[in-house]
Amino acid sequence: MRIDIITVLPELLKSPFNHSIIKRAKEKKIVEIYLHNLRDFSTNKYKQVDDYQFGGGSGMVLMIEPIFKIIEKLTNERQYDEIIYTTPDGEKLSQKTSNILSSKKNLIILCGHYKGIDHRIREHLITREISIGDYVLTGGELAAAVITDSIVRLIPGAISDETSALSDSFQDNLLAPPVYTRPREFNNWTVPDVLLSGHQKKIDNWREEQSIERTKKLRPDL
Numbered sequence: 001m002r003i004d005i006i007t008v009l010p011e012l013l014k015s016p017f018n019h020s021i022i023k024r025a026k027e028k029k030i031v032e033i034y035l036h037n038l039r040d041f042s043t044n045k046y047k048q049v050d051d052y053q054f055g056g057g058s059g060m061v062l063m064i065e066p067i068f069k070i071i072e073k074l075t076n077e078r079q080y081d082e083i084i085y086t087t088p089d090g091e092k093l094s095q096k097t098s099n100i101l102s103s104k105k106n107l108i109i110l111c112g113h114y115k116g117i118d119h120r121i122r123e124h125l126i127t128r129e130i131s132i133g134d135y136v137l138t139g140g141e142l143a144a145a146v147i148t149d150s151i152v153r154l155i156p157g158a159i160s161d162e163t164s165a166l167s168d169s170f171q172d173n174l175l176a177p178p179v180y181t182r183p184r185e186f187n188n189w190t191v192p193d194v195l196l197s198g199h200q201k202k203i204d205n206w207r208e209e210q211s212i213e214r215t216k217k218l219r220p221d222l
């Protein structure tokens, strides 16, 4: 998979993709992630990428030309499955959407910006608009990092233990069961006996019961 991220703050996105599973997925050539600085595509001698909105009002709006230029350049080079825009008024990200996106070959993610982007970009170039929840972030960069993380970890081979991603919370609309590790006892706080029983069938049943119970209690909406 190839992900191209368009942003006015590429520095903000460097660190999230250089650790842990995403870093390893890049090293294993399972994913390529490219950060594009929108400012490099400014048509303006001051490298300006935003401007006042027509009709007045506070807040700057990302201009059409630099965004058009970078998207045009990328789409001339290869076919993209989706051109995603991160915005609080988009469809709310779900595990289902992440699963679907994880099977794509080429994605563009355009990071939203304070007051937004010239709406003509959304009307003519964007194929999918995604929000990561009902709260407002300063910009779309953190949302792009969340979306990328949730997609990349689902690509086969990204997680060494293949079954691990499948047993995540939400993957079957259930929350994951509790997990424990050594020591067996700490401060008189113990680990459920069944997990130490060595009886795999009983352990599997216990985990399933816990998943169902926790989902009912914590996320009955699921």
Ligand code: 6GU
Pocket: 085, 086, 087, 088, 112, 113, 130, 131, 132, 133, 134, 135, 136, 137, 138, 139, 140, 143, 144
């Ligand atoms: Cl995608 N962008 C911004 N700016 N705020 C958000 C968001 C996205 N999703 C939730 N809040």
